[in-house]
Amino acid sequence: MLTPAIAFGDAAADDFAAGCVRAIRGQMAALPDGPVLLNSYLVETGAADFDLTQAAAAYVYDNALAGLLLLAAGDKDGARRIGAALEIAQGHDPFYNDGRLRNAYMAGAVAAPAKLPGWWDAQAGRWAEDPYQIGSESGPMAWAMLLWAALGMRAPADAAGDFLDDQLRADAGYYGGFYGFEPKPLKLTWQSTEQNTDLYAAFSRLGRAEDAAQAKKFVTAMWDAGSGRFDAGTAPDGAVNHLGAADAGIWPYLAGLGTAESALTAIKALRRGAGIGFSDASASIWLEGTAFAALALRQMRDPLAAIFFAALAQNLSPQGYVYATVAPELATGLTTGPSLQKGVPEQAFNYFRRPALSTTAWAGLAAMGINPLG
Numbered sequence: 001m002l003t004p005a006i007a008f009g010d011a012a013a014d015d016f017a018a019g020c021v022r023a024i025r026g027q028m029a030a031l032p033d034g035p036v037l038l039n040s041y042l043v044e045t046g047a048a049d050f051d052l053t054q055a056a057a058a059y060v061y062d063n064a065l066a067g068l069l070l071l072a073a074g075d076k077d078g079a080r081r082i083g084a085a086l087e088i089a090q091g092h093d094p095f096y097n098d099g100r101l102r103n104a105y106m107a108g109a110v111a112a113p114a115k116l117p118g119w120w121d122a123q124a125g126r127w128a129e130d131p132y133q134i135g136s137e138s139g140p141m142a143w144a145m146l147l148w149a150a151l152g153m154r155a156p157a158d159a160a161g162d163f164l165d166d167q168l169r170a171d172a173g174y175y176g177g178f179y180g181f182e183p184k185p186l187k188l189t190w191q192s193t194e195q196n197t198d199l200y201a202a203f204s205r206l207g208r209a210e211d212a213a214q215a216k217k218f219v220t221a222m223w224d225a226g227s228g229r230f231d232a233g234t235a236p237d238g239a240v241n242h243l244g245a246a247d248a249g250i251w252p253y254l255a256g257l258g259t260a261e262s263a264l265t266a267i268k269a270l271r272r273g274a275g276i277g278f279s280d281a282s283a284s285i286w287l288e289g290t291a292f293a294a295l296a297l298r299q300m301r302d303p304l305a306a307i308f309f310a311a312l313a314q315n316l317s318p319q320g321y322v323y324a325t326v327a328p329e330l331a332t333g334l335t336t337g338p339s340l341q342k343g344v345p346e347q348a349f350n351y352f353r354r355p356a357l358s359t360t361a362w363a364g365l366a367a368m369g370i371n372p373l374g
Contacts, residue, residue, distance in 0.1 A: 020364030023320030035085035042355040057117040058107035064143035065361035085110035099163035104133040137177035142198035173218025193248035246289035254373040274311040281333025285326040291362035321355035
């Protein structure tokens with residue numbers, strides 16, 4: 001039984017937030033001066049099962065969140081190092097010049113041309129890349145736009161927004177993105193409630209009202225009155241995916257598109273003891289979702305937030321990062337890649353108990369009471 005350890009606005013919350021910021025700054029301090037992107041997952045001493053595809057990957061979403069946390073903590077210089085790295089990656093891609101970002105880049109110092117993540121495949125005797133990491137999805141770009149907007153970096157934010165409008169605009173909302181290798185990656189025509197919520201927040205922050213309304217149109221269409229929560233999105237054929245997912249259920253409330261009641265319904269459906277799962281398919285606690293659920297509950301002044309904060313505080317790695325999960329592995333019920341589009345294999349999308357940048361950033365923001373989508 002977890003004992004509530006962090007209440008609204010108390011010293012424990014401040015200390016916990018400061019610890020999250022300190023852990024991220026510590027990782028940045030080990031890198032050269034100038035623009036940098038941080039590893040999304042840290043390798044723990046003695047870990048023998050670390051996936052080579054993740055070992056040097058810096059995901060855009062995770063780094064944008066980290067930048068927003070640093071900015072909230074008053075470290076504008078640290079946030080700008082990440083924002084500048086993303087701007088370099090956008091403007092100096094090894095193939096594209098259209099305003100897109102990849103889903104991930106090589107972690108570390110960033111200079112032109114931007115380096116894509118990959119690893120040496122000893123068995124095949126070649127350099128390998130992951131088709132999801134080098135693809136471009138709408139949601140991660142939206143989070144980069146949120147960071148750029150917060151830093152006053154309007155040009156790269158608008159360039160990304162223009163790319164989304166030109167390449168991924170649907171009848172309502174925006175498509176998922178692109179998957180796979182240049183020169184002709186597969187266009188993902190599924191749509192995500194979570195990603196369109198991100199885009200609504202980013203376009204709103206940039207004052208692009210018509211684009212924000214376009215994203216909002218899809219999110220509101222995903223409201224399921226029967227379940228009292230938002231559906232996860234649609235498949236390429238337009239069929240609604242009724243999976244209950246944490247981000248689809250809670251982020252609309254944080255972005256002003258859903259109600260406290262809708263978020264509470266999602267939290268209750270996904271609650272797994274002292275936290276929440278990623279989706280209906282999750283048997284255990286997803287700590288990133290537990291962090292943004294704690295933020296939503298804190299906004300509602302709901303005492304359950306303290307229970308969730310306690311779970312975060314009791315799942316710190318030796319490096320000070322919060323782990324991604326409580327269990328060794330967590331199913332999400334989702335795949336990365338084309339999903340139902342013939343001819344291209346899907347990849348299972350699961351989380352593992354590894355020190356995670358995105359979890360740490362969300363936990364710090366939640367402890368500070370900062371809503372990056374609001």
